[in-house]
Amino acid sequence: MDEILDQARDIVEAPIDFQGQKLAVLVNYGAMSAFGVASFLTGLTTSNVYYALYVGLAGLVVTMLAVVPPWPMYNRTPVKWLPSRKATMWVTDEQKKSS
Amino acid sequence: MHSALVRVQNTFGFFTTVASFVAFFIALSAIVTPQTPKADLTLRNVQVARGRPHYYSSKHEEYAHIRFNLDMDLRSLFTWNTKQVFAYVTATYPSTSPNEPPSRAIIWDAILPGKLEPWHQNQYIHPGPPPIPKGRRRAPPAGRIYALKETPGKLRLKGQKPKYVITDHTGKISSRSNVTLELGFNVQPWVGALLWSRPFDLGMWKTTEGGKSEAFDFPAIKGEKPPGLDTVRGGEGNRGKPA
Numbered sequence: 338m339d340e341i342l343d344q345a346r347d348i349v350e351a352p353i354d355f356q357g358q359k360l361a362v363l364v365n366y367g368a369m370s371a372f373g374v375a376s377f378l379t380g381l382t383t384s385n386v387y388y389a390l391y392v393g394l395a396g397l398v399v400t401m402l403a404v405v406p407p408w409p410m411y412n413r414t415p416v417k418w419l420p421s422r423k424a425t426m427w428v429t430d431e432q433k434k435s436s
Numbered sequence: 437m438h439s440a441l442v443r444v445q446n447t448f449g450f451f452t453t454v455a456s457f458v459a460f461f462i463a464l465s466a467i468v469t470p471q472t473p474k475a476d477l478t479l480r481n482v483q484v485a486r487g488r489p490h491y492y493s494s495k496h497e498e499y500a501h502i503r504f505n506l507d508m509d510l511r512s513l514f515t516w517n518t519k520q521v522f523a524y525v526t527a528t529y530p531s532t533s534p535n536e537p538p539s540r541a542i543i544w545d546a547i548l549p550g551k552l553e554p555w556h557q558n559q560y561i562h563p564g565p566p567p568i569p570k571g572r573r574r575a576p577p578a579g580r581i582y583a584l585k586e587t588p589g590k591l592r593l594k595g596q597k598p599k600y601v602i603t604d605h606t607g608k609i610s611s612r613s614n615v616t617l618e619l620g621f622n623v624q625p626w627v628g629a630l631l632w633s634r635p636f637d638l639g640m641w642k643t644t645e646g647g648k649s650e651a652f653d654f655p656a657i658k659g660e661k662p663p664g665l666d667t668v669r670g671g672e673g674n675r676g677k678p679a
Contacts, residue, residue: 351440358437373454384516386626
């Protein structure tokens with residue numbers, strides 16, 4: 338039962354690791370800003386505010402697709418947790434080496 | 437950014453920031469565009485007539501009916517950020533008491549759409565050419581020269597009827613002197629602040645060149661009888677009213 342719940346939570350929450358979170362922030366800022374500049378320039382060159390609006394909204398969709406799903410590039414450095422204390426009261430040398 | 441919901445929120449939050457910045461720069465790009473509105477406004481003729489505010493009213497007021505010629509060029513107001521321009525002609529006349537400011541009333545107005553504005557029935561349609569006289573083959577060349585969607589902001593009106601006849605709270609408007617007509621406009625952008633016509637330059641925005649008529653007088657009412665010669669009102673004037 339717990340495993341099923343864990344899987345369900347993973348699907349809903351879609352967690353990513355710490356390095357991935359940093360990367361996601363960068364991708365969000367970079368992509369959205371680039372689309373903002375593109376949106377303004379498109380409008381200015383075509384003299385059409387609608388095109389500026391459409392490029393901006395397209396930018397939102399693309400950024401959402403790039404940032405929100407837990408892509409593998411956001412999960413490349415998973416956190417290695419220590420084993421739980423009930424199994425081993427202290428950390429063995431072997432475990433220290435492996436972690 | 438650990439869970440999908442937080443990422444959705446952060447992405448959308450930053451999108452709103454970017455959107456407001458883009459909007460700000462769009463408004464700014466219109467500010468640095470020079471504006472040189474021009475207009476030539478002259479009086480065609482003016483009449484004052486007596487009338488009622490509505491059919492069942494027993495109140496009689498005097499209404500000024502002002503016809504004018506307008507040749508205006510507001511094309512420089514139409515930048516890529518201009519949604520529409522509201523142009524209007526006002527009549528300004530001094531009030532009877534020197535302590536009160538002059539009265540100002542709109543006699544005609546028009547909504548001039550920009551190129552991207554979808555059509556709406558309230559938008560101004562430039563009048564077409566005058567009807568071709570019988571026996572002549574070709575239309576006179578002064579036809580519908582200013583199709584609004586191609587050159588928005590250009591108008592040439594001859595003997596334009598007013599949209600609104602004007603009066604004021606005294607109900608007496610005949611024989612007033614020193615009346616001037618003036619063209620005003622209000623630029624409505626897609627993004628940014630409204631801009632009104634003003635009597636001074638504002639950076640690269642020049643004030644309207646011309647756009648003011650010479651002073652004229654409201655005439656006396658046509659066929660006005662001297663006081664005391666009015667038709668005597670009998671009891672029929674009170675018909676339908678409680679005694």
